[in-house]
Amino acid sequence: GDSVTQMEGPVTLSEEAFLTINCTYTATGYPSLFWYVQYPGEGLQLLLKATKADDKGSNKGFEATYRKETTSFHLEKGSVQVSDSAVYFCALGFVSGGYNKLIFGAGTRLAVHP
Amino acid sequence: NAGVTQTPKFRVLKTGQSMTLLCAQDMNHEYMYWYRQDPGMGLRLIHYSVGEGTTAKGEVPDGYNVSRLKKQNFLLGLESAAPSQTSVYFCASSSTGTNVLKQYFGPGTRLTVT
Numbered sequence: 001g002d003s004v005t006q007m008e009g010p011v012t013l014s015e016e017a018f019l020t021i022n023c024t025y026t027a028t029g030y031p032s033l034f035w036y037v038q039y040p041g042e043g044l045q046l047l048l049k050a051t052k053a054d055d056k057g058s059n060k061g062f063e064a065t066y067r068k069e070t071t072s073f074h075l076e077k078g079s080v081q082v083s084d085s086a087v088y089f090c091a092l093g094f095v096s097g098g099y100n101k102l103i104f105g106a107g108t109r110l111a112v113h114p
Numbered sequence: 115n116a117g118v119t120q121t122p123k124f125r126v127l128k129t130g131q132s133m134t135l136l137c138a139q140d141m142n143h144e145y146m147y148w149y150r151q152d153p154g155m156g157l158r159l160i161h162y163s164v165g166e167g168t169t170a171k172g173e174v175p176d177g178y179n180v181s182r183l184k185k186q187n188f189l190l191g192l193e194s195a196a197p198s199q200t201s202v203y204f205c206a207s208s209s210t211g212t213n214v215l216k217q218y219f220g221p222g223t224r225l226t227v228t
Contacts, residue, residue: 036219042221043222044206089157100208100217102159102217104156106156
């Protein structure tokens with residue numbers, strides 16, 4: 001079945017370090033891909049998305065490229081800040097017969113220290 | 115603009131008790147969803163609704179019931195709570211059309227069943 005696999009956390013970085021969070025997926029069709037972020041005590045927020053192969057999603061300095069050949073959607077940021085500390089979820093999504101289906105990975109906790 | 119709100123924020127139940135979680139959205143979205151979030155498992159869909167008066171089962175519906183009597187509200191009920199239902203519950207909503215997969219999440223309800 002469809003699934004998403006993320007690297008396990010926590011990921012601990014110093015401020016201004018480079019961030020990569022790996023995400024790979026298994027899907028029978030052609031899903032859209034998403035990164036959601038969950039700040040402490042809050043619900044999930046959409047961070048970025050890509051709807052087809054080779055698309056790059058970007059927002060707030062974060063980027064991810066939809067790689068169909070490697071079934072991956074890795075999240076990157078060149079210089080992290082303390083305020084980026086959160087849990088990051090990779091997800092794939094389909095629209096099928098009125099069922100708008102999102103499948104989430106387990107989440108990766110990021111802690112950024114000054 | 116409140117977005118998606120959930121009540122209550124926290125609740126402790128004894129095994130066998132019942133309760134209802136309320137979700138409200140003020141964005142006039144057609145689609146609403148209930149998820150549960152468990153450690154190491156990401157979010158899993160319990161039930162969803164594609165419009166007022168409609169509901170459907172998601173990935174893990176057993177032990178839960180839902181109702182969507184008004185477009186802006188989506189209620190999740192536990193008739194006889196079990197310790198396995200200890201979790202964080204998130205409600206989400208989305209519009210139709212090209213942004214249907216962009217879901218807006220509430221802040222969550224942390225439920226403990228003893």
